[in-house]
Amino acid sequence: MADLEKIMKEENIVYKKTKVLTDNVMHYCPGCSHGVVHKLIAEVIEELGIQDKTIGISPVGCSVFAYNYIDIDWQEAAHGRAPANATATKRLMPDKFVFSYQGDGDLASIGAAETLHACNRGENITMIFINNAMYGMTGGQMAPTTLVGMKTSTTPYGRNIDLNGYPMKMTEIVASLPGTCYVTRQSVHDAASVKRCKKAIKKGFENQAKKIGTSFIEITSTCNSGWKMPPVEANKWMEKHMFAYYPQGDLKDAERDNPDDYIKYIK
Amino acid sequence: MGELKLMKGNEVIAEAAIRCGCDGYFGYPITPQSEVMETLMARKPWETTGMVVLQAESEVASINMVYGGASCGKKVMTTSSSPGISLMQEGITYIAGAELPCLIMNCVRGGPGLGTIQPAQSDYFQACKGGGHGDYHLIVLAPSSVQEMNDFVNLGFELAFKYRNPAMILSDGAIGQMMEKVELADYKPRWTDEEIEKISGDWATTGKKANRKQHIITSLELDSEIMEKLNHKLQAKYKKMEEEEVRYEEIQCDDAEYIFVAYGSSARICQKSIQIAREKGIKVGLLRPITLYPFPTKPIQKLAEKVKGMLSVEMSAGQMVEDVRLAVNGKIPVEHFGRLGGIIPSPIEVVEALEQKIIGGK
Amino acid sequence: MAKIKGAVKVDIEKCKGCGLCVEACPTKTLDLSKEVNSKGYNYAYMADPDSCIGCANCALVCPDSVITVYKTKI
């Protein structure tokens, strides 16, 4: 124990909660990926020194209260419309850092149009996409990203393609749009993936300063409440099943397409 | 005297926006108001004043872009026509709930549904009684000339910022498409960051400085006790508007025995109808509400004490007439006359309606 | 010979007992306590303090950011 006292001194701290996170207790279920991603965004904001220049747009869904946890200015958007808020905010204040934070119901279902068009215009924003294959807040209904066979409260016998269509790979769709510069799929289920994800988020923010297009970061996540699994088991289930359908890693790391390449068609 | 120009109502909205220092316009094409965005795109204000103009992917996106821009303390606006305004209602109630200033112009066309592209006044209920969900009001201005289209852009922004509330210009296809001589306002520069800090510095999302708390723009509150308080705060604001912001015009009301109540295009028709009626010996005047919300209830009450009847003339099946009746409260007969489906009533039709429904109906 | 030694401090009241840190720890330092905090969660604690190497894996995966990590040479 004497040892512990020697170790646990201020000067020996190698990791602590960033000050950009508030002291509020998060309302998320134990083990929910949202908390980890919030932390990473906050750490990136701290490291880049942009707390006074960052505006977050929160969605409707479990992360509607994201503004209670990251100590920056926030707008709480209408369901699915965060990219529209972000578009105007960034265009009117081009020197600020603007990011949207949305779940799969918000971004891929009701807000699919806003998502695609913001990416297609190449808005200089960072879009954070939490894909846990389910509507968490409303109690575990099917999302566009729900895997086939996955049981949810609106697919009690498992998602069926004839009835419900195919699980939507939003990130692949977005990667095919010329306005995006950086599109990646990450996760936060273990220490290594957390570190990788943080790098990705940081890159997404740095791209804003370079004004090279939209950065889109999917974080394949768990919703242990909706999935009805303990957090550790949910992570394992995600690795086994979600990663197979939603492969991890960068899909695109470039700049938005060169506008000059497009003018030739009417020349 | 400002610069005089012959312009279309819709074009003037664009011109006035640039001149009043508007920061951003977000819109989607729809007849009969597409000239607003077309004029802006041709004028390229981003090269002169720095105003942002963006064609969004839908009306839903436009209004939420307005929501985002308004959250930053910027002077932002959108315009559309009836079906598009219906799509915007969700965004509008969020903006009202979050208490943000912005300007929306509805160039009304006949409905319901896709309806017609001809002028109508059938969106009165939608504009004045909410439109979206929840207890809220817009400030609603009803121009009846191209000059007023011009003037109400600046006035709309002023009122919107004074009350932190969305303002709507309720125009119609006739006013939007009509060409008239208009005296344009002088150019006002857009607000600087410092000015925005002064005007909206205690709420706008401009980036959290070290010396202040977070600014959070939201309409969400799960605690019912607090939500009720927020609602009371909104209601107090509306009450203040009702006391201080009522605008209207009275034409030949002094000796009138009968009154037309009409706004926008209908008010123009009624002015002609007054002439015709007076030639026939019928003493009729016009009360023209300029603010539809807050509604000129008191002036109508006053007139009801001295006239024999009122005819609410609207290009609708009878919407504003409900507010006229509420104001008159049974004292004198109040009837409605209007044409539907995009038809503008003729001045003679209006006089005949007065004779049949009010004078003959006694 | 100098040895790397680590330790963690868990903000017990804010811990939600999700167990992700326990799973992430390479040295099996952590476990969930039999005791609960005032919210009823079995909070995480150093069950084997000697084994901690201060790698911060636990803190990285903690969704509620309640772990502070210390590391030093002894």
Ligand code: SF4
């Ligand atoms: S319902 Fe799912 S997504 Fe929502 S907080 Fe709980 S675990 Fe997280």
Ligand code: SF4
């Ligand atoms: S990961 Fe965090 S919240 Fe979960 S048990 Fe460990 S310390 Fe507690």
Ligand code: SF4
């Ligand atoms: S710092 Fe590393 S070794 Fe120590 S408890 Fe955390 S994960 Fe285990």
